[in-house]
Amino acid sequence: MHELAITESIVDAVAERLPDARITCVCLEIGALSGVVPDSVRFCFDLVTEGTNLEGARLEITEVPGRCHCGVCGADFEPDGPITLCPCGSIEIKVLSGQELKIASVQCLTGGTTPPHKPAEVA
Ligand SMILES: [Zn+2]
DSSP states (O other): OHHHHHHHHHHHHHHHHSTTSEEEEEEEEEETTSOOOHHHHHHHHHHHHTTSTTTTOEEEEEEEOOEEEETTTOOEEOOSSSSOOOTTSOOOEEEEESOOEEEEEEEEEOSSOOOSSOOOOOO
């Protein structure tokens, strides 16, 4: 599963940069053309963070819409799928945005108030 490896690398990157912090929230930006399915990342996140300092953290995903520019007719357009094709039929497409996959921000608790266990909240 593609998203599992991606989620692992995100969690590794955060844990590596903030090894002593208790992470409470991770915000990601996922482009519509990145090929990454946000729901799959959400699903994998809980699995991957288990036993790390990201365990129990909230995951917020901002989906960035795709923008493309056609080299033939000059139109900017938003592709409605992973196949980028200009409405004029051209495949000479330059992708302007929507391929990103990045960590936008991370919130964490530093200091000594970290509870040893997650609060026992059962939804
Ligand atoms: Zn075009």
